[in-house]
Amino acid sequence: MSNMEKLVAIYREVLKKPDLELKPELTARDVDNWDSLAHVQIIVEVEKKFGVEFDLDDFLAIRNVGDFFKLLQRYGVEL
């Protein structure tokens, strides 16, 4: 599984949307059960899967999925 596939699987699982397409412009506004708990669960799952630990300020700056891609790359995860 590529890193991108792993990431898509995490979003789909946490948001309970098996067909979710992970586009860079996607935000919490576009998905009905993407609340703060789901937001943190995505981040915690990503931390576990990719062995990184984000600074809180970094993950608060995430406005959409594209921002998260960039953040992951900054933490050394190739997508």
Place this chain on the structure above:
Amino acid sequence: MFNGNYPKLQLLNEIFIEKYPFMGSTINNGFTAFGKTWAVEVEELLAAMFATNQQLTKAVDGYVRFAMDVTRRQSRFDDACEYPQKSFNQVADEVYLNDEYMERYYLPGLLLSHMLWPHHYRQSRFFTATFLRDMEVMGAKEFVDAGVGTGFLSRLTLAACPDITGVGFDVSPASKKFAELQVANYKLLDRYQCKLLNLCTQPTKVETDWLISAEVLEHLEDPLSFLQRLRVILRPGGKGFITAALNAAEIDHIYLYRNPIEVQDQLIEAGFTIEQYQSIPAYKPRKINIPTPEVVAFIVT
């Protein structure tokens, strides 16, 4: 929802939706669950504490960081079912004595959580409907708030009882300052003082008939000895409102209470008699084998 009646609340809603879309339903959820009374209280609080848009935006940033930190710690707790090992001194350095952390994140976060987290708001309603009502009916003249934090309960008490005077204690200079600010912003400071004191280690001669201590027990290494000290502060025949957070992994939670019985047993061992209690989960249990965070409040004599 707003009809032009709640300009501050409306702005709060816009900030959430624009800046933190994953929290975009917070205000709508509050309105749906608690209605107009809630909206009026939030509007008043925001106007008193965060008068300018800039202040409100900064407070929301602090709140979101605080709430995300709590949620992330809770998510780790779901796996470990233990709080990470920390000493009180470690927590004091990292949190209570760290003015920057307290002023930017902890205090605005905690204050807004009193209104925005359903279990916190329900607990303050329980306080108002039971303990505070007794104080009003019995014409309480003075109270002590042990571990004031934001000063939220001190302020509610001073506002409800026009003749009462109060003393708050806290180990954190930032909490003392913030509690005094809140009380002053509601024009109640002439009946209140807040003192810096570590209630576990420093002596005090204070006594009261009305004692409040909300969400302090879980912050301590030895909550039983703290309760024994509170028992001495509360005069015989007096009444206390004592609460604790259970299974709630926060940066400054040291002592893990797993259920209300553990708190009850310590209260009894310290010499209190329990009159009533209420326990409120933070959210619906997610899985049977993962403990849900709760707040539990006891009214004791």
